[in-house]
Amino acid sequence: MSPSSSTADRHTAHFxxxxxxxRLPERFYARLNPTPVAVPRLVKLNTELARTLGIDPRELASDHGVEILAGNRVADGSEPLAQAYAGHQFGYFVPQLGDGRANLLGELVGRDGLGYDIQLKGSGRTPFSRGGDGRAALGPVLREYIVSEAMAALGVPTTRALAAVTTGERVQREIALPGAVLTRVARSHLRVGTFQYFAARRDTDGLRILADFAIARHYPDAAKAERPYRALLDGVIGRxxxxxxxxxxxxxxxxxxxTDNTSISGETIDYGPCAFMEAYDPATVFSAIDQQGRYAYGNQPRVMLWNLTRLAEALLPLLEEEEGSEQAALRSANEALAAFAPKYEVARLDGFRHKLGLFTEREDDALMVERLLELMFANHTDLTLGFRRLCGAALGPEGDEEVRSLFADAGGFDSWLVDWRKRLKEEPHSPHERARSMRMANPAFIPRNHLVEAALKAxxxxxxxxxxxxxxxxxxxxYEERPSLERYTMPARAEERVSQTFCGT
Structure with missing residues (x-):
């Protein structure tokens, strides 16, 4: 809760x-301040992140700071704006989207020397609201806070949550819900859809300004390349x-x-109806608005390539300038896109090697991974729990039973286990070294959907x-062993299962 006014007198938030x-041309955004709220109250402040950003947490927690986080006060030096962008939404192109309920307060350089955007989400209507109310409900704000911070702790590039405040107002969705504002931190809010916005308008000058901005912000080495815009495309594809x-x-x-939720920086962005899968199944979908399963778990690599293809299309005018002809630009774009699949497969297989305690590479490692995943699918095995329990099995056969209990067809798993142990014998590391390494690749805790929903409901x-x-x-x-928190490691019981998650709008 926000502190007393006496605290506010002592602390003034500085960003x-x-x-x-x-400073980019006016067509890149709309200038406007956040819309004030009735009774702002601080729910959560990320003190560790505030310090990384060079902001005193006490100042942010003061009445003055909470007013900034709620949108009731414009911080000194802030130049609030809503960014313009377009995007393909479920495969259909919308030429103008933009920040319909978000407000970029400004950018700052953190203590780590990196640049960050500070954005309010749920801060009121903008010229891009398209009839929306511009607000956010408390549940989706807390979901984004939990899941984005979980992703950061798991080591995944992501936007972060700096603060959550309630507004003292209700927002109307299917029912009236308590309103809230999230303060989101990102390396930037540039999206594939931002490039599509200018490409759709045949605004090559705007496209060039945007690409140069993205290079300076995220891919400075590309500026030194013989073909900077191709290097930009290569960089985004790789990340x-x-x-x-x-x-x-x-x-x-x-x-x-x-495509408007695909970040140029390579961060995970826009945690709407997101979720973590429990029983392994590539067809898993949680989003209530994804009726056709376009964004199912197993489709994500293919969809990402599709999104990156839209980025390559948007960049074609700049690639044509570099290559000298339209055909050469197309060849360059296709060459860049062809690198996605091998880069993805290498990263995925390398990640699974770490999860299985393999420090060296063998040709049949991919087959071993796929066999295990097929067994998990056939047995409805919990992905997170299955790999975490393998860490114990890496110490020796005495740990096998905990993993075997997750497979109804224990015989199939036993056959895989024999081959895995043979493979481990080819490795130079001790069982304890292997198990320790595996525990740093296989989390014990994820934000399981039923636990998230229970927290949001409360x-x-x-x-x-x-x-x-x-x-x-x-x-x-x-990744820590915390025996007293066993219930957080377990999948949902039948009556606890969450089959659908919802977008905040």
């Missing part, structure tokens, strides 16, 4: 904004190939992989934030 995006491989290794399902319906705080503490250290 040291730089605001390079606001996204590695990112989606990490999603697949953890069972993460984004849920809304539209907060939204009863103003009880204890389940939220407890879950946040658990997922902040996902």
């Amino acid at each position: 040291r904004f730089e605001n390079t995006y606001s 996204q190939a590695e990112l989606v491989a990490q999603w697949m290794l953890l069972g993460f399902i984004h849920g809304v992989m539209n 907060a939204s319906e009863h103003q009880d934030y204890q389940p939220f705080e407890e879950l946040l503490d658990v997922i902040s250290r996902p």
Whole structure:
């Protein structure tokens, strides 16, 4: 809860904004301040992240700071704006989307020397709202807080949550819900859809300005390349190939992989109806709006390549300038896109080697991985729990039974286990070294959907934030052994299962 006014008198929040995006041409955004809310109250402040950004957490937690986080006050040096972008949504192109309920307060350089955007999400209507109310409900705000911080703790590139505040107002969805505002931190909010926005308008000058901005912000080495825009495309493709491989290794399902939700920086962005898969099944879908399963778990690599193809199309005018002809530009784009699949496969297989305790490479490693996944699919085995229990089996056969119990067809798993042990004998490391390494690749804790939903329900319906705080503490250290928290490692019981997740709008 926000502190007393006496605290506010002592602390004034300082952000040291730089605001390079606001210096771009006016057609890149709409300038406007956030819409004030009735009664802002601080729910959660990410003190560790605040310090990384060079912001005093006490200042942010003061009344003055909470007013900034809620959108009631514009911080010194802030130049608030809503960014313009387009995007393919479930395969259909929308030429103008933009920040319909978000406000970029500005950019700053953290103590790590990296640049960050500070954005309010749920901060009111903008020229891009398309009839929406511009607000966010408390549940989706807390979901993004939990899942984005879990992804950060798991080592996945992601936007972060700096703060969540309630507004003292209700937002109307299917029912009236408590309103909230999330303060989101990102390396930038540039998206594939941002490039599509200018390409759709045949605004080559705007496209070039945007590409140069992206290079300076995220891919400075590309500026030194013989073909900078091709190097930019190569860089985005490489980062996204590695990112989606990490999603697949953890069972993460984004849920809304539209091109406007595909970041140029290579971060996971826009946690709407996202979820972590429990029983392994490539066809798993949680998003209530994904009726056709376009963004199912197993489709994510293919969809990412599709999205990156849209980026390559948007960049064609700049590639043509570099290559000298339209045909040469097409060849260059296709050559860049052809690198996605091998990069993804290498990252995925390397990740699975780590999960299986393999330090060297063998030709049949991919077959061993696929056999295990097929067994998990056939036996409805929990992906996270299965790999975590393999860490114990890596110490010796005495750990086998805990894993075997997850497979109804124990005979099939036993056959795989024999081959895995033969493979481990080819490795130079001791069982304890292997198990220790595996525990750093196989989390004990993920934000399981039923636990997330329980935390959101308690907060939204009863103003009880204890389940939220407890879950946040658990997922902040996902690789640690914490025997007292066994219930957080277990999949949902039948009556607890969450089959659908919902977008905040």
